[in-house]
Amino acid sequence: MKDRAASAAGACLALSALTALTACSRFESHPEPSGTAIPSIVPSKPTYTTAKAVVRAMGEAGLDCATVRSRDYDGSSTADCVATVDGVKVENEISVFDPDVVSKSEIGTSIESRRTGAYAQTLVAAGNWYIRVMDPPSAPAVAKALHAVVLDAKGNGSKTSKYPLPGIPSAPTYKKADVLADDLAASVGCFQRETTRTGSIKCETGKLGSGDSNCAVLTLHPTRARRDAALREAIKYRGVPAELVTAGNWTVSLCDTTLGAKAARDLGGVVVAYDGR
Incomplete structure (x- = not known):
């Protein structure tokens, strides 16, 4: 019981730092938390177990991405890497989620929060992961390499x-x-x-x-x-x-x-x- 409680606490801390959400209720006898659905255009595959695996997949597709930092949590995994797209160095922030710990609605809510607001972000997403592409014009190349889709920033009133x-x-x-x-x-x-x-x-x-x-x-x-x-x-x-x-x-x-x-x-x-x- 103590080991289970420690695992739950670790997952909560990791997810709080990454997405400002919590998956703690998954470890209690509560219903699945409500949230925002993952956009329907996001394909269900490929899935990855760690952010490092996403970096490897990018390299295998011909888009080498040099890892700057990475960290694995109980419930999630993150990495920052830099790739060169059309001669431009592009920083990518990768987030991968464990579906046994983090619900789809929590991933969907995290995606929605990143795409909206004053600092809305452009994401590439599929399966159980997404990437914040710091240079939005490079997002289609990243999505193509990973068989994913581009989710444009929205809600910032820009035209x-x-x-x-x-x-x-x-x-x-x-x-x-x-x-x-x-x-x-x-x-x-x-x-x-x-x-x-x-x-x-x-x-x-x-x-x-x-x-x-x-x-x-x-x-x-x-x-x-x-x-x-x-x-x-x-x-x-x-x-x-x-x-x-x-x-x-x-x-x-x-x-x-x-x-x-x-x-x-x-x-x-x-x-x-x-x-x-």
């Missing part, structure tokens, strides 16, 4: 036609994000630089030690279509203001919305902004 992009200059372009960071530094500052797993650079604007620093994310894009998709993804969230500067093959996302005009003028780009309403 591409509602947020048209301005005319974007074809130049300047950059071969290295570090050079873009140097130019941004000369304009509004870019210190404490950190290169992300997908090749973007994060830094702080303002002056070092001035106390007025704020974050910026600098990204190079392989095509104009990818650049435009990234811009539209950034400005589509209702209630979340966005300020970006762009031209050529790059974007700079600024946390300090007062710096956009100066950065655009100094770097030869234009501002793409959304006030969050």
Whole structure:
């Protein structure tokens, strides 16, 4: 009895961290918890026992995904990995659920919660698992590799036609994000630089030690279509203001919305902004 209670407690803790849901009632004599059904377009297979198995399946399909971290719980399994899709490094957050511990309605509720709200996510799903694809244009390639379907983000009030992009200059372009960071530094500052797993650079604007620093994310894009998709993804969230500067093959996302005009003028780009309403 003690072993069973410990197993139940472990499952509850894992699921709370992963999906903000609880499966504890599955270990008691209660009816199946109510929730949201898994979307009908989600195929019932393939299923996997661990997130690592999903990573292996991606590799076997020709989409190698380098694991950054992984963890197995009693009732669920997670992993983060980075794959290259059409020349773009894409981070994927994998969640796999044990059907003997987690009900279908709980998986469906978790899927629904991720696809809605201000920070709605694009998912790839099948069987007893789903993947948050951090670069939505890459989701179809991930879904194809795993014989799954794409579940687009919804409920954030976004429409591409509602947020048209301005005319974007074809130049300047950059071969290295570090050079873009140097130019941004000369304009509004870019210190404490950190290169992300997908090749973007994060830094702080303002002056070092001035106390007025704020974050910026600098990204190079392989095509104009990818650049435009990234811009539209950034400005589509209702209630979340966005300020970006762009031209050529790059974007700079600024946390300090007062710096956009100066950065655009100094770097030869234009501002793409959304006030969050």
